[in-house]
Amino acid sequence: xxxxxxxxxxxxxxxxxxxxxxxxxxxxxxxxxxxxxxxxxxxxxxxxxxxxxxxxxxxxxxxxxxxxxxxxxxxxxxxxxxxxxxxxxxxxxxxxxxxxxxxxxxxxxxxxxxxxxxxxxxxxxxxxxxxxxxxxxxxxxxxxxxxxxxxxxxxxxxxxxxxxxxxxxxxxxxxxxxxxxxxxxxxxxxxxxxxxxxxxxxxxxxxxxxxxxxxxxxxxxxxxxxxxxxxxxxxxxxxxxxxxxxxxxxxxxxxxxxxxxxxxxxxxxxxxxxxxxxxxxxxxxxxxxxxxxxxxxxxxxxxxxxxxxxxxxxxxxxxxxxxxxxxxxxxxxxxxxxxxxxxxxxxxxxxxxxxxxxxxxxxxxxxxxxxxxxxxxxxxxxxxxxxxxxxxxxxxxxxxxxxxxxxxxxxxxxxxxxx
Amino acid sequence: xxxxxxxxxxxxxxxxxxxxxxxxxxxxxxxxxxxxxxxxxxxxxxxxxxxxxxxxxxxxxxxxxxxxxxxxxxxxxxxxxxxxxxxxxxxxxxxxxxxxxxxxxxxxxxxxxxxxxxxxxxxxxxxxxxxxxxxxxxxxxxxxxxxxxxxxxxxxxxxxxxxxxxxxxxxxxxxxxxxxxxxxxxxxxxxxxxxxxxxxxxxxxxxxxxxxxxxxxxxxxxxxxxxxxxxxxxxxxxxxxxxxxxxxxxxxxxxxxxxxxxxxxxxxxxxxxxxxxxxxxxxxxxxxxxxxxxxxxxxxxxxxxxxxxxxxxxxxxxxxxxxxxxxxxxxxxxxxxxxxxxxxxxxxxxxxxxxxxxxxxxxxxxxxxxxxxxxxxxxxxxxxxxxxxxxxxxxxxxxxxxxxxxxxxxxxxxxxxxxxxxxxxxxxxxxxxxxxxxxxxxxxxxxxxxxxxxxxxxxxxxxxxxxxxxxxxxxx
Numbered sequence: 080x081x082x083x084x085x086x087x088x089x090x091x092x093x094x095x096x097x098x099x100x101x102x103x104x105x106x107x108x109x110x111x112x113x114x115x116x117x118x119x120x121x122x123x124x125x126x127x128x129x130x131x132x133x134x135x136x137x138x139x140x141x142x143x144x145x146x147x148x149x150x151x152x153x154x155x156x157x158x159x160x161x162x163x164x165x166x167x168x169x170x171x172x173x174x175x176x177x178x179x180x181x182x183x184x185x186x187x188x189x190x191x192x193x194x195x196x197x198x199x200x201x202x203x204x205x206x207x208x209x210x211x212x213x214x215x216x217x218x219x220x221x222x223x224x225x226x227x228x229x230x231x232x233x234x235x236x237x238x239x240x241x242x243x244x245x246x247x248x249x250x251x252x253x254x255x256x257x258x259x260x261x262x263x264x265x266x267x268x269x270x271x272x273x274x275x276x277x278x279x280x281x282x283x284x285x286x287x288x289x290x291x292x293x294x295x296x297x298x299x300x301x302x303x304x305x306x307x308x309x310x311x312x313x314x315x316x317x318x319x320x321x322x323x324x325x326x327x328x329x330x331x332x333x334x335x336x337x338x339x340x341x342x343x344x345x346x347x348x349x350x351x352x353x354x355x356x357x358x359x360x361x362x363x364x365x366x367x368x369x370x371x372x373x374x375x376x377x378x379x380x381x382x383x384x385x386x387x388x389x390x391x392x393x394x395x396x397x398x399x400x401x402x403x404x405x406x407x408x409x410x411x412x413x414x415x416x417x418x419x420x421x422x423x424x425x426x427x428x429x430x431x432x433x434x435x436x437x438x439x440x441x442x443x444x445x446x447x448x449x450x451x452x453x454x455x456x457x458x459x460x461x462x463x464x465x466x467x468x469x470x471x472x473x474x475x476x477x478x479x480x481x482x483x484x485x486x487x488x489x490x491x492x493x494x495x496x497x498x
Numbered sequence: 499x500x501x502x503x504x505x506x507x508x509x510x511x512x513x514x515x516x517x518x519x520x521x522x523x524x525x526x527x528x529x530x531x532x533x534x535x536x537x538x539x540x541x542x543x544x545x546x547x548x549x550x551x552x553x554x555x556x557x558x559x560x561x562x563x564x565x566x567x568x569x570x571x572x573x574x575x576x577x578x579x580x581x582x583x584x585x586x587x588x589x590x591x592x593x594x595x596x597x598x599x600x601x602x603x604x605x606x607x608x609x610x611x612x613x614x615x616x617x618x619x620x621x622x623x624x625x626x627x628x629x630x631x632x633x634x635x636x637x638x639x640x641x642x643x644x645x646x647x648x649x650x651x652x653x654x655x656x657x658x659x660x661x662x663x664x665x666x667x668x669x670x671x672x673x674x675x676x677x678x679x680x681x682x683x684x685x686x687x688x689x690x691x692x693x694x695x696x697x698x699x700x701x702x703x704x705x706x707x708x709x710x711x712x713x714x715x716x717x718x719x720x721x722x723x724x725x726x727x728x729x730x731x732x733x734x735x736x737x738x739x740x741x742x743x744x745x746x747x748x749x750x751x752x753x754x755x756x757x758x759x760x761x762x763x764x765x766x767x768x769x770x771x772x773x774x775x776x777x778x779x780x781x782x783x784x785x786x787x788x789x790x791x792x793x794x795x796x797x798x799x800x801x802x803x804x805x806x807x808x809x810x811x812x813x814x815x816x817x818x819x820x821x822x823x824x825x826x827x828x829x830x831x832x833x834x835x836x837x838x839x840x841x842x843x844x845x846x847x848x849x850x851x852x853x854x855x856x857x858x859x860x861x862x863x864x865x866x867x868x869x870x871x872x873x874x875x876x877x878x879x880x881x882x883x884x885x886x887x888x889x890x891x892x893x894x895x896x897x898x899x900x901x902x903x904x905x906x907x908x909x910x911x912x913x914x915x916x917x918x919x920x921x922x923x924x925x926x927x928x929x930x931x932x933x934x935x936x937x938x939x940x941x942x943x944x945x946x947x948x949x950x951x952x953x954x955x956x957x958x959x960x961x962x963x964x965x966x967x968x969x970x971x972x973x974x
Contacts, residue, residue: 113599
């Protein structure tokens with residue numbers, strides 16, 4: 080039987096520069112047409128070994144109840160010594176972030192019971208002419224972390240993921256929501272919006288290609304998580320930045336003139352957001368999670384730093400990029416430039432972002448031409464997302480969903496709708 | 499766009515040779531490795547029978563599936579060699595009654611672990627008396643025995659392969675070789691059914707990357723099969739193809755967007771068939787009214803030259819098996835017969851044999867034709883798969899293609915455009931398909947869902963088609 084004590088004991092008797100052990104005791108329930116309950120122990124071991132050539136690191140993940148801790152540690156140490164990179168020294172451990180991650184409402188009874196309770200919330204919403212096909216996945220975990228320095232932290236977390244296919248008027252839409260609290264899922268609002276959009280889809284016509292202004296809101300803005308804002312997360316990858324492969328560099332503008340616009344863009348990584356889906360007290364490498372700016376008034380301001388990258392840059396680690404908080408603007412969501420065709424994008428079929436250039440391909444599922452009020456479906460928009468989001472008008476109304484907190488809508492004034 | 503080594507590798511799903519992570523355990527007490535041991539096989543079957551008897555004792559129908567699997571990946575590249583091992587055991591117990599299906603999953607493949615999971619599923623019951631049928635035959639062990647393969651043997655094999663590619667130019671900025679072995683022993687026990695299989699899946703590949711102006715050209719050739727490590731290898735033509743494709747110079751001018759006559763290379767045909775089978779040709783996809791309306795059994799959904807079969811029985815197929823994860827014997831089932839939709843994907847499989855059930859194809863076979871070569875008067879030969887997206891509701895498909903080779907007046911012009919996409923509706927694309935070649939290629943697919951592997955394969959010919967092709971890049 081593996082225990083943290085045995086692993087720590089084995090680690091203490093090896094010649095290692097540093098190590099972190101994370102123990103995750105997980106209950107996973109899946110409820111759709113059937114019910115599934117899984118209990119798993121997940122161990123994560125990170126070891127650093129110093130050699131004359133530099134420091135080597137190995138990470139080992141084990142899904143197990145049992146195993147041989149000595150063998151495990153020996154193999155990890157051997158691998159670390161084979162994977163040597165530049166020398167660096169571990170920065171002293173900082174205090175973990177104080178953040179709440181477990182919803183008491185999702186912690187009652189078995190995980191399957193809690194997932195069924197969520198499913199019942201949705202069932203009540205179903206109308207006679209609307210069908211909901213739902214899969215609920217609920218994770219409940221107890222996490223314990225221990226480092227070589229003696230640092231020790233424990234916390235509990237819950238995470239619910241709901242995937243629902245909403246079917247009405249001969250059409251279907253899939254909605255996905257993730258939250259640590261049951262009420263953070265906002266399922267009723269999500270279903271109501273989907274039903275309204277399905278009615279629009281039933282009367283949607285063909286698209287008319289051409290130049291336009293785009294309004295992205297709700298599901299179109301946050302397609303599958305962070306949506307278009309994901310363009311900024313890869314630019315804050317310290318490894319990529321060190322290789323000189325990011326599109327912009329720290330302390331430089333993120334796009335030409337991005338610091339000169341009326342409401343310059345600011346983006347902050349907030350890993351200490353209460354019940355944030357990407358929040359945690361400490362990162363997987365034992366680094367304390369911190370709030371830090373990615374973009375400050377149009378200027379690149381920070382990178383996600385794990386202990387290694389932080390040490391190489393002589394800075395403090397921050398736990399990496401987590402939940403994003405985007406600065407609000409003053410746009411009222413109505414005013415647009417005169418004489419410009421405005422397309423209100425409700426949903427996307429697909430979004431593909433090149434992590435290096437920030438180029439985005441948006442495949443439209445449902446949009447409304449504001450001038451005529453007519454919905455249409457289909458079409459592609461190609462955007463230089465870094466540039467257009469730096470200049471976009473951001474709404475004063477805010478939205479919090481999944482890992483995002485920021486304006487509920489943005490207006491992109493120059494785009495081209497392709498067939 | 500630029501890429502670094504890490505991204506190239508990540509994009510190919512093979513991770514950095516030096517950064518390969520080791521993982522061990524995944525269940526099992528601290529004792530000598532039990533994987534694939536014959537003693538273990540007998541024990542596991544006994545535990546599963548006990549569990550199924552307990553489940554039936556509660557008045558419901560039971561099924562027990564257990565797996566002991568090992569994944570070994572070795573890579574050799576410009577920075578050195580690395581080998582990774584992962585072992586995982588798991589048990590899935592299923593109880594069915596009129597109200598539906600319930601599952602209990604554990605990674606504890608011991609008698610106590612299996613019986614505890616059974617009790618968690620149905621409570622303390624009196625075991626039912628069941629007939630499990632005859633004991634299954636001992637599964638064949640491929641040669642060389644996967645348990646006897648050492649890390650050194652794998653690295654040595656990769657080094658030999660690298661040595662054979664003598665034509666590497668200094669323009670190749672990155673070269674790597676990979677071999678992956680998934681060795682899974684699976685037991686399935688239910689009333690009147692006791693099955694066991696050993697699935698050893700091997701994937702070999704080489705990657706070559708060369709810069710072409712400001713963009714990297716990544717070329718990869720792979721072979722994937724079930725059986726022994728040495729049953730297949732990449733031949734000299736395949737190595738030369740990987741190298742020459744990476745070194746080919748791309749035309750810098752703008753691609754002329756529009757409707758074109760096309761020949762699709764097998765990897766593109768395979769990726770289109772794979773995504774269509776997974777997202778459209780399943781009972782689950784029929785939940786969507788748009789799909790149910792469009793894809794009615796008996797409807798013509800493709801040209802008469804197009805046929806598609808899911809053949810889980812195909813000998814040595816990477817995605818093949820003897821029985822699926824519900825214990826149902828493998829079948830070969832036509833899905834599209836000469837353009838007509840005749841059936842749907844029906845085998846239920848679990849990612850890693852322990853994940854949630856899903857209907858996925860095993861070994862798809864796109865019908866081959868009789869042509870030895872497909873000639874074009876004017877159009878493009880599309881090669882290299884960079885990803886396919888499909889929207890099941892609207893049928894819109896976007897096929898990202900690595901390069902389009904121009905053909906004019908029946909001759910290759912020498913112009914080759916990088917990064918184009920084939921867009922339109924899948925129905926129209928399949929409806930406009932023309933003849934296919936008699937020669938085919940087989941593509942093995944290993945992807946992961948929540949960290950659990952899924953194995954599929956597709957055998958496809960070159961296929962004549964037509965459709966809207968356009969450039970993917972913004973011009974600077």
